[in-house]
Amino acid sequence: MNSAIATHESPGPILSAAALPGGFTGPSLSQEERSLIVRLRKGDEGAFDELVNKHHGALIRMALGHVADREAAEEVVQDTWMAVIQGLPRFEGRSSLRTWICGILIHKAKDRGVREKRHATFSDFESHDDDHDEAVDPSRFHQNGEWAGHWAFPPQPWDEQTPEKLLASRQAVAAMQQAIDSLPPTLKEVLILRDIEGIEAKEACELLQITETNLYVRLHRARERVRRAVEIYLEGAALTV
Amino acid sequence: MALNPAQPSVPDITCREVAEWASAYLDAHADDATQVRMALHLAACAGCEAYVSQIAAVRDLLGRLPGPAVEPTLRDRLRQAFSANRTPPPTKM
Known part of the structure; x- marks a missing residue:
């Protein structure tokens, strides 16, 4: 350190x-x-x-x-x-x-x-969450054929008001907080340092003793989990309208 | 969900790769060639454009989420410690 x-x-x-x-x-x-x-x-x-x-x-x-x-x-x-x-x-x-x-x-x-x-538990987390698995569920992409690697199930666009609506919704805020709290430590600390505390990437890397590439792999996986939590919330909200 | 009608014909980079590089792209951390390929792909692919926009929105939302509050008793204890520890004003010689 x-x-x-x-x-x-x-x-x-x-x-x-x-x-x-x-x-x-x-x-x-x-x-x-x-x-x-x-x-x-x-x-x-x-x-x-x-x-x-x-x-x-x-x-x-x-x-x-x-x-x-x-x-x-x-x-x-x-x-x-x-x-x-x-x-x-x-x-x-x-x-x-x-x-x-x-x-x-x-x-x-x-x-x-x-x-x-x-x-020992944290080492287990790291071995499961360090840099090997893809951030986005691979089943959302075509696996074979002409469109292999392209979206089979693309995200539905959010409108300009979506972020404000999310912040105004107690359930949406709870869903995001739950997603953050459920992150393994290696992903959580990167997300908190970078996106919640707003610490520059270089300083976050020095704190955690990781490379910038490693930081972005972890950061993106953490952001994706929060994005997915929002997506699930929005899908549920659409069903109840 | 339906198949994305705006899927691109950019052979250089796939949606799956764009999805993996989204955060690095947003912070301009990817190398120049990847930044350009990403930008070209995003201009032609509605699915990836939506995805990267959502990652950017999440990034911006996170700093605005309410966090766990300070317990009143802890706040009092910290204030007392802060007051007790503060630097005394310099005395005139």
Whole structure:
């Protein structure tokens, strides 16, 4: 694991809030994150609430991929927040803030998972879900003949309003959340880092110690499972109209 | 589902390959030749166009989904820890 990103940044001079704007040399911080960190270092509780609200759900989901149950996941996330609080004065911006937080979480969750002796299970997941099977069900494509490899059962187009309608539907949201929660850890953490937390591909690869090609294989398989959950929901919804 | 009437006659890449490369294509991660072949295929294939659009829609939706909320007791505990740990303002010499 990349130690600079994954856990605590290397010990260095503690930067005071006043020194912050010039103290960040890393290119990974957005302007929004820079101003948030300035507020955090000034002790702004509102800024801390913002930070927690923004990332807590994703951290819980990611932790659940590594530990036995929700209670253990909440403990891991609480430990992560405590480490963030303690590490903020030394955070130098060599990765984005969210990458740093997710790195701490992954480190702690994996550590807890190993202590729970669940690592063998994760290896099994990886062997089943790493890069060999196709993302889309092969039976949706012609197997033989002139159209071999082309759609036999193509997806039905969504209209422009479909995403908003999905977000407004409690059942659709539940279907997507269920699809995310059911993902094996290797797919779930990629999806959360990239699509929920919005971490750049390169930083996600460094965190997970995988290649970009591997990242996109996993990411696409995870997205496809969520897309398929939506497709099933929409097919069911059409039948009930 | 019915057979897609707009199936393409692009020999270079199949729908099955497009479906596998959809996320890499959306992030422009595929190599240049694949990006071009994908774009040409998508222009001619309604099924793949729908599929890639749906993957893009899912990608955009995921960041907007509500996640598990913070337990009130944990929130209080974290606020206390944050307040206790905050950097004191610099003192004048």
